[in-house]
Amino acid sequence: MSKDPSSSVGTTAALARHLGLSRWTVSRVLNGHPGVLPETVERVNKAMAEVGFQPNTLARGLRGGRTGIVGVCFQELESPILARKVSHLQQALRELGYHALIELTNGDRDLERIALRNFLSMQAEGIVLIGSQLMEDDDALTACQKQGKPLIWVDPESKISGEQLSIDRPYSMRLVLEHLHGLGHRRFAVLGIDPGNPYGAFRWPAFERHCKRLKIDIQKNAQQFYRRGQREHDYDYGRELAEEMLAGEQPLPTAIIALNDRVAIGAMNRLREAGVQTPRDVSIVGYDNLEIGGHIQPTLTTIDQCAERLMRQAAKRLVELLGDGPPPEQKPSGKLIKPKLIVRQSTDKPPDK
Numbered sequence: 001m002s003k004d005p006s007s008s009v010g011t012t013a014a015l016a017r018h019l020g021l022s023r024w025t026v027s028r029v030l031n032g033h034p035g036v037l038p039e040t041v042e043r044v045n046k047a048m049a050e051v052g053f054q055p056n057t058l059a060r061g062l063r064g065g066r067t068g069i070v071g072v073c074f075q076e077l078e079s080p081i082l083a084r085k086v087s088h089l090q091q092a093l094r095e096l097g098y099h100a101l102i103e104l105t106n107g108d109r110d111l112e113r114i115a116l117r118n119f120l121s122m123q124a125e126g127i128v129l130i131g132s133q134l135m136e137d138d139d140a141l142t143a144c145q146k147q148g149k150p151l152i153w154v155d156p157e158s159k160i161s162g163e164q165l166s167i168d169r170p171y172s173m174r175l176v177l178e179h180l181h182g183l184g185h186r187r188f189a190v191l192g193i194d195p196g197n198p199y200g201a202f203r204w205p206a207f208e209r210h211c212k213r214l215k216i217d218i219q220k221n222a223q224q225f226y227r228r229g230q231r232e233h234d235y236d237y238g239r240e241l242a243e244e245m246l247a248g249e250q251p252l253p254t255a256i257i258a259l260n261d262r263v264a265i266g267a268m269n270r271l272r273e274a275g276v277q278t279p280r281d282v283s284i285v286g287y288d289n290l291e292i293g294g295h296i297q298p299t300l301t302t303i304d305q306c307a308e309r310l311m312r313q314a315a316k317r318l319v320e321l322l323g324d325g326p327p328p329e330q331k332p333s334g335k336l337i338k339p340k341l342i343v344r345q346s347t348d349k350p351p352d353k
Contacts, residue, residue: 019047070318071119072100074130075107079233081260081288081305085130085154088308092315098125107231109133113140119149126150126318136160150321152314157198163321165314168336169199170206172303175341176257176285177210179301184353185255185283186216189223191241191267192259196228200259207257223250226259233259238266246274254282254350261286261293261302268296268346279348289342298345310337 016023021040028036029044070093077083090100101124103115112134119127120143127149134141135158144151153164180188188211195204204224211218225241238258245252245267258264264286268278278284278298286293286302293300313335 015044015047015051018051019044067123067125068098069101069119069122069124070098071103071115071122071124071127072130073103073105073112073115073119073127073132075105075133077104080262080290081307082130085307085311088311089128089130089315092312096315096319098315098319105133107133113138116140116144120144120147124149126152126322128152128154128314128318129156130154132156132158134158136162150318152318152321154310154314155199163317164334165310165317166334166336167305167310168338169202170209171336172287172339172341173203173206173257174210175339176303177207177214177216179341179343180255180257180283180285180347181214181216183255183283183347183349185350187221187251187253187255187350188216189225189245189253189256190258191225191245191256192230192233192237192263193224193257194226194228194230200226221253223248223253233263235262235266235269238263238268239270240266242267242270246271246276252276252282254352255347256282256284258284258286261288261290261300264300264302264346265292265296268300278346281351283347283350285347293342294344301344301347302342304340304342306337306339313337 012026013023016026019026021044025036025040026044029041072086072089074082074086086100086102090102093100101119101122103111103118105111105115112129112132116127117140127144129151132153141151151162153160153162155166156164190204190207193203193207194200207222208218211222216222223245225244227237230237241263256264256267258267264284268284271278271282276282284300286300287305289302289304293302
């Protein structure tokens with residue numbers, strides 16, 4: 001009975017012997033080095049499939065080879081838009097020949113630091129931080145810099161000078177206000193946007209600025225409802241903020257601008273229970289363009305963050321810094337991605353128009 005060749009092929013050296021090639025040649029194929037004949041590359045890959053050989057990525061990294069690993073760190077899976085961003089990033093990295101090593105932090109800075117150390121120990125070639133809470137001079141980030149690991153920041157919470165891509169949140173507020181103002185709205189409520197929150201710090205000043213430009217008196221015609229430090233921005237939060245608004249002494253607004261789609265939908269449902277119909281009595285605008293917004297009634301006007309474009313650009317930029325694309329720019333780049341307004345049924349003219 002002939003011996004199963006796969007039983008004796010567990011190392012690069014054994015694979016080389018099995019093929020009658022030098023270990024150096026097989027190693028160059030596994031590490032993706034140029035200069036190997038295409039037919040040799042095909043032969044090695046075919047043999048790996050036949051015998052079930054799986055190269056030891058970590059061992060290769062420890063020897064100075066390419067691991068193809070990119071560390072990806074983000075805060076939570078409960079946020080649909082964050083989950084979507086990570087999914088798009090993982091797909092983009094796959095298409096570029098890399099593998100995402102994903103860590104969740106649950107909004108804990110210490111867990112984010114541990115994740116970075118794990119990426120270094122796993123020989124990740126580069127790192128993408130989504131919604132990072134760390135300051136640029138954090139020791140964990142300094143360790144990454146000392147090892148020469150390219151790092152891309154996506155929507156960081158703090159001001160940083162490194163490579164970053166962010167959604168242009170001030171521009172999104174301009175789109176929303178111009179849309180509502182154009183319909184005739186002059187009385188507004190803003191739900192869930194905390195000026196003390198890193199992202200609220202972008203959107204609330206933009207709201208004030210564009211209200212002034214549109215000659216809307218904020219003191220008289222803009223109500224603000226949020227809970228300082230609130231981190232759960234879900235449907236229940238929207239319901240609770242709508243309840244506060246209904247219990248207030250001021251007249252109800254004709255238009256609501258919500259932190260995100262979940263807050264908008266939660267508020268819409270609570271208002272409906274109180275006999276306030278959307279958009280007949282009040283128009284509502286969300287943020288994130290979640291799939292559910294196109295299926296509820298009325299369908300939800302919202303801001304699309306263009307998550308796929310954002311994450312594909314992040315992956316492309318990281319690959320450039322890793323040397324697998326065009327030469328990177330000498331200076332760190334900071335790019336703002338323009339969002340889009342998706343107009344649906346939840347916004348219309350105010351009832352007095």
